[in-house]
Amino acid sequence: MTAPAYCIGFLYWPDTRPMTLALAEEALRIARRLHPEANYEARFLQAEPSMEGDWRLPGEAWSGRIEGCQRLFMLADEPPLQVATALANALKHAVRSGTVLGALSAGVYVLAQLGLLDGYRAAVHWRWQDDFSERFPRVVATSHLFDWDRDRLTACGGIAVLDLLLAVLARDHGAELAGAVSEELVVERIREGGERQRIPLQNRIGSSHPKLTQAVLLMEANIEEPLTTDEIATHVCVSRRQLERIFKQYLNRVPSQYYLELRLNKARQLLMQTSKSIIQIGLSCGFSSGPHFSSAYRNFFGATPREDRNQRRGTNPFDVPPAASERG
Known part of the structure; x- marks a missing residue:
């Protein structure tokens, strides 16, 4: 039946x-x-x-x-x-x-x-x-x-x-x-709901080098208060020169450059997805002042944070309204 x-x-x-x-x-x-x-x-x-x-x-x-x-x-x-x-x-x-x-x-x-x-x-x-x-x-x-x-x-x-x-x-x-x-359905395994959705770090950076993985994880965990290259090298138990060599070999950039790009990309995500003020976003991503953040952002993305946000807001209907401090 x-x-x-x-x-x-x-x-x-x-x-x-x-x-x-x-x-x-x-x-x-x-x-x-x-x-x-x-x-x-x-x-x-x-x-x-x-x-x-x-x-x-x-x-x-x-x-x-x-x-x-x-x-x-x-x-x-x-x-x-x-x-x-x-x-x-x-x-x-x-x-x-x-x-x-x-x-x-x-x-x-x-x-x-x-x-x-x-x-x-x-x-x-x-x-x-x-x-x-x-x-x-x-x-x-x-x-x-x-x-x-x-x-x-x-x-x-x-x-x-x-x-x-x-x-x-x-x-x-x-x-x-x-x-x-x-x-x-040829599914390799049934995943539990509580598993995290982010792609494994080694897939994102294109390498499984253990020291590189450790260093990038440290950077991702310390966005608001960035570590120095020497501090990162000490944490992952290599010399500064060794760490720079690893980054250059696998990511074609020095650690400080990769760290800056990581923080700027995080800042752009917050800029487009939240109503936080530009200065709040800059401070939360490890920049000591508004001008420092704006200069670094413009050098990397080709526009200031305010210009980038205004441009996206004009073309994307899903963007949030501006923060009160940015109106007027």
Whole structure:
């Protein structure tokens, strides 16, 4: 006898990449084939109408009501500017009716905007960590691959979507089914939600040299109060000359230059994703004064922090408003 259908809905915004929906649908399809009790029905809903000429993802236009889904995920690849009032009311009604809500990638912004993640852990993609934490201080933003906190499920995006769905299958029908689905999809291993989402350092810097790895980790951990090259060399137990040779060989720059670029890139991330003042950002990234920060920033990026922020703000609708100290 076939088990009753269990509906998992995916409410997506126009910029959602096809890969996310394909991963979800394929995982549920395989589960249905392998397990008689896993009678999942995937339902795809368009949160907003697509622009004329856009490639259309599968699914039906949201019609004003959300009913019949036991779990409902929000999907977006960029933070939606706002959630329509009718949709917001429908989602809140779904919560009151017992629907378990989830969010994949930038879909986490939807639930946060509606206050539906207040007091919950939520996995947020590393690109949006600073921005999200500043906008939604009542949400416990994590750098996990995914979080399952009571009746809220969130995944940071990418392949982590599959990790979360495998966890759903394991919770619903046992680890054996999750393992079988992962084998069908040729997934090397099932990752735990609490694993960190950042790419391993050796992949990011293109080297597995242990002293180089140690030195870069020290730099990343000491952005606000930078260490000297001599201090870093002492911590990793090499001479200053040896450390400079390693950096030159593997990264084609001296340690001080790499450290400066690291701090400037962090500053630019904060500049674009938060409303902190320029001087606050400069100090938090280890620059002793505003002019020092502005000069170093202009030399590296070709524009001052203020010019860069204003230019991005004029072209990117997702940027935050200026800090009070920068208005006027």
